[in-house]
Amino acid sequence: MLFDENDKSYPIELVAEFLGVNSRTLYYYEKFRLVYPMRRGRKRYYSKADIRWLKYMRELMYEEGMNLKSIIILIKRRDNVVLGKCPDDVVNCFKNYLMHIRH
Amino acid sequence: MLFDENDKSYPIELVAEFLGVNSRTLYYYEKFRLVYPMRRGRKRYYSKADIRWLKYMRELMYEEGMNLKSIIILIKRRDNVVLGKCPDDVVNCFKNYLMHIRH
DNA sequence: AACATTTTTACTTTAAAGTGAAAAATAAAT
DNA sequence: ATTTATTTTTCACTTTAAAGTAAAAATGTT
Numbered sequence: 001m002l003f004d005e006n007d008k009s010y011p012i013e014l015v016a017e018f019l020g021v022n023s024r025t026l027y028y029y030e031k032f033r034l035v036y037p038m039r040r041g042r043k044r045y046y047s048k049a050d051i052r053w054l055k056y057m058r059e060l061m062y063e064e065g066m067n068l069k070s071i072i073i074l075i076k077r078r079d080n081v082v083l084g085k086c087p088d089d090v091v092n093c094f095k096n097y098l099m100h101i102r103h
Numbered sequence: 104m105l106f107d108e109n110d111k112s113y114p115i116e117l118v119a120e121f122l123g124v125n126s127r128t129l130y131y132y133e134k135f136r137l138v139y140p141m142r143r144g145r146k147r148y149y150s151k152a153d154i155r156w157l158k159y160m161r162e163l164m165y166e167e168g169m170n171l172k173s174i175i176i177l178i179k180r181r182d183n184v185v186l187g188k189c190p191d192d193v194v195n196c197f198k199n200y201l202m203h204i205r206h
Numbered sequence: 207a208a209c210a211t212t213t214t215t216a217c218t219t220t221a222a223a224g225t226g227a228a229a230a231a232t233a234a235a236t
Numbered sequence: 237a238t239t240t241a242t243t244t245t246t247c248a249c250t251t252t253a254a255a256g257t258a259a260a261a262a263t264g265t266t
Contacts, residue, residue: 070173
């Protein structure tokens with residue numbers, strides 16, 4: 001009965017419990033601008049999308065070994081920030097490395 | 104006189120000195136499959152592209168705050184490995200977050 | 207055999223990630 | 237309006253692991 005599919009938002013404590021973290025951790029993520037819960041008054045409410053995102057984010061961290069800053073960059077890259085900074089010849093150089101990596 | 108533009112490959116000690124790291128660090132990167140120096144016998148020779156890549160890699164680490172595993176993933180993503188794992192609705196959800204982030 | 211490079215082992219350093227507890231802030235209740 | 241309760245914020249601390257390195261052992265080259 002953790003989540004009622006019809007509810008559209010969840011308070012921080014419930015989300016923290018669901019993710020198995022301290023609610024303080026969610027404030028921490030917010031400071032990194034990694035999540036934007038809705039505010040009703042001063043209280044935070046997380047949408048299902050928020051929760052899915054947090055869960056995926058933590059998978060990237062604990063299954064893929066990424067760190068928070070990289071995840072931020074991963075998001076920004078959808079606006080081409082990181083590769084924008086990467087010189088062209090280095091980008092091309094990536095392709096050589098790709099050949100060596102098995103997926 | 105660190106680098107002769109006409110030379111096509113550089114031994115590990117020279118590269119380490121240029122990057123300001125211990126040569127052991129370059130072995131370390133290699134174990135992560137982040138670089139593939141050419142081998143003549145058992146000895147390693149790094150190309151200019153290798154060196155540029157290493158330099159860029161370290162910028163990502165020390166200026167952007169990325170970790171090695173994330174850099175590996177960044178490379179692989181050119182083959183869509185990471186976002187391939189990411190559920191579509193989460194990908195769409197990224198767009199909302201993008202709006203909140205200033206570049 | 208002598209030399210140089212590599213590999214392995216285990217260690218050090220450093221900072222990220224997370225958290226506890228108290229203080230501050232805000233809303234609700236009486 | 238004052239008190240009570242709840243959430244947020246701040247500060248400082250702990251834990252953990254990534255990143256890097258030193259030293260010794262192994263290996264290949266000449």
